[in-house]
Amino acid sequence: MLGTGGTNAAGQFVDAGGMPGIPISPPLADGDCIYAYDQCAMQRSAVQCATLPAPAPVLSRWAWLVALAALLGSAFTALRRRGRG
Numbered sequence: 001m002l003g004t005g006g007t008n009a010a011g012q013f014v015d016a017g018g019m020p021g022i023p024i025s026p027p028l029a030d031g032d033c034i035y036a037y038d039q040c041a042m043q044r045s046a047v048q049c050a051t052l053p054a055p056a057p058v059l060s061r062w063a064w065l066v067a068l069a070a071l072l073g074s075a076f077t078a079l080r081r082r083g084r085g
Helices: 061-084
Strands: none
Touching: none
């Protein structure tokens, strides 16, 4: 058993405070699958599997330079326009 909870009037699994979902311990590892089971109603939830978050995109060295140049260029343009006004 990884966690305990109940169900609300709508039949949703809830924690002891009535919030949706049932907290589990220990945290799931990538690929672990679980389901909730209501012993009173003899109902089982859908199986849910843990997955790792998508990796953050990484810019290459050249992409960083282009992004920095575009940012600095727009900043200098804004400062130049502000100085004229």
